[in-house]
Amino acid sequence: MTEQRKRRRYSSALRQEHARATRQKIATAAGRLMVAKGYADTTMAEVAREAGVAVQTLYSSCPGGKPSLAKLVYDITLAGDARPLPQSDRPAIQAIVDEPDPVRKLALYAAMATAILRRIKPVHGVLRAAAAASPADAGLQDVLAGIERERLTGSRGPAEHLHALGALRRGLAPGRAAEQIYVLTATENFEKLTEVCGWSEAEYEEWLAAMLAAALLEQPGGAGAR
Incomplete structure (x- = not known):
């Protein structure tokens, strides 16, 4: 295996771990807000601020908007974590x-x-x-x-x-x-x-x-x- 290939795999693994951590932060923040305020009163901007991510990052993780965010919260809560397992x-x-x-x-x-x-x-x-x-x-x-x-x-x-x-x-x-x-x-x-x-x-x-x-x-x- 070449050094370049090793670096690519390492970089890919880092990106995947970063994406997983971001999904976890978003799901945790959104779940907390939805349970406290209700689904209708929880805005995407509030979730992004609570999760410490840009609004665009939130929409990239949940391309379907708020319903997609709700599904992300449900799925990660169900599994117990954001691992792709x-x-x-x-x-x-x-x-x-x-x-x-x-x-x-x-x-x-x-x-x-x-x-x-x-x-x-x-x-x-x-x-x-x-x-x-x-x-x-x-x-x-x-x-x-x-x-x-x-x-x-x-x-x-x-x-x-x-x-x-x-x-x-x-x-x-x-x-x-x-x-x-x-x-x-x-x-x-x-x-x-x-x-x-x-x-x-x-x-x-x-x-x-x-x-x-x-x-x-x-x-x-x-x-x-x-």
């Missing part, structure tokens, strides 16, 4: 894949889902409230619709994993299993149980693990899904 490659998912026992797999999945819901609940709540108040905001409506499509698509991963292991209930197709995972892990359920019903997060996690196991797994001596 798919959820499927993250340690929590690998631990679930490596666990041999299906019941324990779902307990680990419930723990991961609870941690994600804890992070994402304030942002998701702000975006839902803004969308309800501004039904004509097509950009924001598209962001929320896209989030739900992504959640449903993402739910296919654990469903197909259990299916490949032969752990799903008899007669339960992976697609239908994914739909149940999607509904059980909805942010709204987490909110109702922890905020309205007063459950602790530990109680929610235990409930989610039990519900997932009951809905998805073959029960000893059971007749399977109809």
Whole structure:
């Protein structure tokens, strides 16, 4: 490898790290402002100032404007950081894949889902409230619709994993299993149980693990899904 090629790769890595750090700063600043002030009252100029970046840098990172900014905040909050690493490659998912026992797999999945819901609940709540108040905001409506499509698509991963292991209930197709995972892990359920019903997060996690196991797994001596 030539010295010039090494320098190019080093320079590229630095640019990528700088871009990642910038996205993280923007998402952190925007999320803080949106939760405190609401989506509608948070301006792009305020976010740029809070993040310590130029307004043009903000628009370069979020070319779709404010809805794109909202999606960036959601995605980075969901993942926990701005690293370009798919959820499927993250340690929590690998631990679930490596666990041999299906019941324990779902307990680990419930723990991961609870941690994600804890992070994402304030942002998701702000975006839902803004969308309800501004039904004509097509950009924001598209962001929320896209989030739900992504959640449903993402739910296919654990469903197909259990299916490949032969752990799903008899007669339960992976697609239908994914739909149940999607509904059980909805942010709204987490909110109702922890905020309205007063459950602790530990109680929610235990409930989610039990519900997932009951809905998805073959029960000893059971007749399977109809």
